[in-house]
Amino acid sequence: MPPSNTDNCSTSHFRYPLFTSTYSIVLLFGLPLNFVSLWILVCRNGLRKSVSVIYMANLALSDLLFTLSLPFRIIYFATGEWKLGNALCMIPGTLFAVNIYSSSLFITLISVDRMLAVVYPLRSRQLRTVPIAWVLCVMVWLIIAGLAVPTALNHPENKDNACNVTRCFEKYSERNWYNGFIILCFTTFFGILVPFCIILGCTVSVVRQLKGYSMATSSCNTELSKSKIVKLFLSNLLIYAICFIPFHIAFILFGLSKHDYLHGDNSLEVYFNLHTVTMCMASTNSCLDPLIYYFSTKTIKGRTRCDSSSRTVGLGLVQSMSWNGQ
Template sequence: MALVLNMSDPDVNISDVAMNATQQLEGQHNFYVVVPIIYSFICAVGLLGNTAVIYVILRAPKMRTVTNMFILNLAIADELFTLVLPINIADHLLLEWPFGQAMCKLIVAIDHYNMFTSIYFLTVMSIDRYLVVLATVKSRSFTWRTYAVAKWVCGAVWALVSLVVLPFVVFASNGIVDSQRRTRCGLELPSPEAEWLRAVRTYTLIAGFVLPVTTICTLYTSMLRQLRGLRLSSNNARALDKAKRKVTLMVAVVLGVCLLCWTPYHLSTVVALAVDLNETPMVIAVSYFIISLSYANSCLNPLLYAFLDESFRRSFLKLLECKTG
């Protein structure tokens, strides 16, 4: 049984053990009340922040840059997730799934789209940042780095994520009944379930964390190495020093928040692959903390990629002035 216990979690096993964890939750009044409050806060902040990001980038002409195209798609993915988060809250409160098979597949799909698009667009942004720094260091220009090309890249990312998410959609089912005859939504895996579950966990860990995070770390390490190796002339020393500080800050923020939100989630997958854990109150509490932390990434992204950007703040305030004026 996986450490993370959530109806849309890829590690959820369709077995009596999983249902027993849900039944234990009924007796834990604090979990029953606190989890929806946390999810609701994430939903509210995420909807507000991502809506602002989407609105500003689409309405402000100066915001139509390559980087902002990636940020826009990241915000769209987060917005989709926060829009359906109330259904997860309802599922938690009702202790069963009343929304049918189609909605079950849709929610599982969007949950996993959120997981993979976040880290994949972060990887694309890292590649783009690496190319920009490389061009600066070598005094070159990339003529193909345009807004139109960025749109095609975003389309390719969505297509790739669709392929990655497809197995979860296929196995998603609400035809799961616990010992109290209540319908649940999760992954209905073929026999032998244990082997399939191990394969799902490994697939999620590699595709959703190991490969993209390794790529990101490699790119930023290479960027910093190249910037440190520059011999600065008197004319461009200040500019390059400033660029170095910005890249260093970006490395710290992007990698730090990414690891903060998603490492516990994927670490729980590693633990689940290694040992079988009993569904004690402590394990359940840690499980919900981990899943809430990964959900929180959807409301943190607008702050990281947009609200900390001075040009975004200026565009946002200008649009507000136009509305109020």
Template sequence: MGMDNLLKRYYLPAMYGIEFILGIVGCVTAICSYIFCLKEWKSGNVYLFNLSVSDLMFICTLPSLITTYAQEQTHQNDFWCFSNRYILHLDLYSSILFLTWVSIDRYLLLKYPLRQHVLQKTSSAVVISALIWIVVTFQIMPILTFLVDSNNSSNKTTCKDFASSGNANHSLIYSLCLTFTGFIVPLTVLCFFYMKIVKFLKSMDRNFQNNDSFKRPVTLVFSIVIVFIVLQTPYHIMRNVRIASRVNLAKYSRCDRIIINSLYIVTRPLAFFQSVINPLFYFLMGDRLRESLFSKMEMSFISVMSFELTSNSD
């Protein structure tokens, strides 16, 4: 058994299992906090809520992926194959856009603290979020044409990952375009607004620069940029290299193809580990959300303690 097959059978189920356990707790907590604890919704809350929904959708597909790789299932029902791979890529690229708009919202909040800009309205955030879902949906629809290799001898289909299926000559062109429009462009916008935030803070009086309320947005946006670069850049590079190695099979030995595929497999769960990290940003960026959640927890704790004291006294 080659190294790539060993990684599929043991590495992917283990990594996706960790992501499922951590991700389901963080995403469910975040969504429940927004629904039950947040009284007043701002534009940033709308983007973060949509981000949490996107992450939860991906997290819910992980048990199926874990079973598929752990049991070395090479065939799946068309519906499950399409839905799992589709949601996986939907989360990947919608998350990038939602976090990019969060950075834009943070910059606008610094420049217009009274929320006078039209993009700071909650209604504007709802419209932009809806457009993000629509744009990403159409952006990744071509992936479905590459995913399934039909098996004429049965009603089942061989379901492979995007980089390992379909016509490599066509999928390479599409993958390069998707990498540029879905990853490089949003990351560039994210970096641009990070620089705008830094420039804005430097132009402020020294007293404002020492204010934590101005420093924290810079730290958060910088952290998001680092997460993007460290987790997702290797994945996008290796995905394109993997497809390119399938285009020119004659130029690569079997050993070279195994090494390329193995490196690509290693980067896949790392890229989607962002869905586990995102809940940290929900609470670091949502001041009102944190306050409401902690207040609810404190009230629940007091209620439980009061009930126990009453029961004991009786």
């Protein structure tokens, strides 16, 4: 997180208690939620039968790694001083970025997979396979690893000579700040904007497809499935609306203000405070992702009895919410 020029050596700025309380709440709820979700996904459902399980297990793993790093952030913002060394400073800062962009990409894969299951249930069978899902997940982690290296190098501990304390997660040098801003602009476009457009397109396609279903489909007990599909896509958009988009907008505004592209009375401090609040919102991502697990793991039990005129539509809906439907 970039520093504010108006800060002093005390921890009286509202960001310290805000970060401490927010990270504590996220840790309290996010750790058990994601641990249980990962256990259910891996141990009860397995990673060999369902494409959806593979994507969601990787998403849960990303969230779990982030929540495990939160105690280090809590310790720092509760005390205002870092005493745990450079390596332990870089890791939590890096895992924050890793979580945001890996979550964004895995949510995109989940949305595309569900869209293909609903809109193209038969033609997409060859694309929606376990081997292809694992290849895509490995590609995501390789991309994230490539992002993690420069992010880690740009988030070292630093000596605050004016206050005679060691800092972490804030008060970076001008060079670190500039490099971080360039990285953020790049990742905002490719890691947030592009995936959001894909998810929005998938949502529109699914809603149009669902509206086109005839009344005969309703007799096949698929109305509940249709509702779950819509809620899944809405939960994806909700996560972007709360966690990802506000944080990146606030960070870019703060960066533009810091480089004197935006002018106004106290604009730097205003955007810094906005960035602080939206960063807390971004941290709630690991608590909101279980909504995706919930809406995705609901299956349609029993066999659907359909006449021949609606069998294809019913098959698409059943496959879209069933673990066994690839």
